Amino acid sequence: EPEVTQTPSHQVTQMGQEVILRCVPISNHLYFYWYRQILGQKVEFLVSFYNNEISEKSEIFDDQFSVERPDGSNFTLKIRSTKLEDSAMYFCASRPDTYEQYFGPGTRLTVT
Amino acid sequence: QQQVKQSPQSLIVQKGGISIINCAYENTAFDYFPWYQQFPGKGPALLIAIRPDVSEKKEGRFTISFNKSAKQFSLHIMDSQPGDSATYFCAEFYNQGGKLIFGQGTELSVKP
Numbered sequence: 001e002p003e004v005t006q007t008p009s010h011q012v013t014q015m016g017q018e019v020i021l022r023c024v025p026i027s028n029h030l031y032f033y034w035y036r037q038i039l040g041q042k043v044e045f046l047v048s049f050y051n052n053e054i055s056e057k058s059e060i061f062d063d064q065f066s067v068e069r070p071d072g073s074n075f076t077l078k079i080r081s082t083k084l085e086d087s088a089m090y091f092c093a094s095r096p097d098t099y100e101q102y103f104g105p106g107t108r109l110t111v112t
Numbered sequence: 113q114q115q116v117k118q119s120p121q122s123l124i125v126q127k128g129g130i131s132i133i134n135c136a137y138e139n140t141a142f143d144y145f146p147w148y149q150q151f152p153g154k155g156p157a158l159l160i161a162i163r164p165d166v167s168e169k170k171e172g173r174f175t176i177s178f179n180k181s182a183k184q185f186s187l188h189i190m191d192s193q194p195g196d197s198a199t200y201f202c203a204e205f206y207n208q209g210g211k212l213i214f215g216q217g218t219e220l221s222v223k224p
Contacts, residue, residue: 004155031210043148043156043201045211056209091155093212099144099205101212103155 002026004104006092012110013082021077021107023092032075033093033101034067036060043091049075082111118202118215125222131189133218135202138183144205146212147176147187149198156201160187192222 005024013019025032034046047057049067057065064080075094079086087110095101117136125131137145146161162169162176162185169176175188189196202215 033211035212042216043212043214045213048209048211050209056211058211095210099146099161099210100158101146101205101210102158103148105155106153 004092004094004102006090006104006107008107009105010108010110012112015084015111016081019079019082019109021079021090021092021109023075023077023104024073025075025092025094026096026102027073029094029096029102031055031095031097031101032067032069033095034077035091035093035103036088037091037106038088046077046090079109082109084111087111116202116204116213116215118218120218121216122219123221125192125220127192127194127222127224129192129222131192131196131220131222132186133200133202133220134184134186135215136182136184137204139204139206140183141207142204142213143207145176145178145185146203146205147174148201148203148214150201150217151198159200189220192220194222194224196220197222 007022032049035043037043047061048055066078068076089106091106092104093101147159148156149159150156160174173190178185199217201217203212
C-alpha cells in the first residue's frame with residue numbers, strides 16, 4: 001500500500017541553523033501539506049501546496065519557513081534560522097482529489 | 113479562528129467496553145469530518161470519516177455519529193481492545209485549501 005515517507009526521522013540542530021525536512025508524498029496525490037505537533041499537543045496546520053504554489057499558510061508559517069517541490073516526487077520544508085520553539089514533530093501529508101489525507105511518520109526536530 | 117473542541121482529554125475503558133469521544137465544531141464551512149488514530153512516535157492514521165449529509169457511519173468496531181444541528185460528532189469504539197490504546201483526534205476538513213483543523217486529542221487506555 002502506498003505511503004507517505006519522511007526523512008530524516010530525527011534531526012538535531014543548533015539554534016539559528018537552517019534545516020530541510022524532506023517528504024515523498026504518495027505518487028498520484030495532488031495536494032500536499034505540512035503540519036507540526038509540539039509534544040503532547042494537537043496537530044497544527046502549517047501550509048498547503050497545490051499546483052506548485054502555496055494555497056494557504058497559517059500564522060505559524062512566517063518568513064523563516066518555505067516549501068518547495070523541486071521535482072515530481074519530493075516535497076520539502078525549510079526552516080531558515082531555527083528557534084528553540086521550532087522543536088516539534090513535523091508531519092507531511094498528501095491527498096488525491098478527494099478528502100482523505102494521509103500522513104507520513106514524521107520528523108522529530110530538536111533545536112538546542 | 114476555527115476551533116474544534118474535543119472531550120474527554122483522557123479516557124480509561126475496560127477491555128470489551130465502549131469508548132466514546134466527542135467533538136464540537138463551530139464553522140459550518142466544514143464538510144468532511146475524519147477521525148485519526150495516533151500511536152506514540154507515529155504519524156496520525158486515518159481511521160474513519162463522515163460527510164455531514166449522513167448521521168452515522170460504521171466500519172467494523174468504529175462508528176461515527178453526526179449531529180448537524182448540534183454541530184457535534186462522536187466516535188464510538190465498540191468492544192474496545194488493548195490494541196486500541198492510542199491518542200484519537202477528531203478533525204474538520206476546511207474546504208478552502210483542504211487543511212485539517214484538529215481537536216486537542218483524547219488519550220485512550222484500554223485495560224485488559
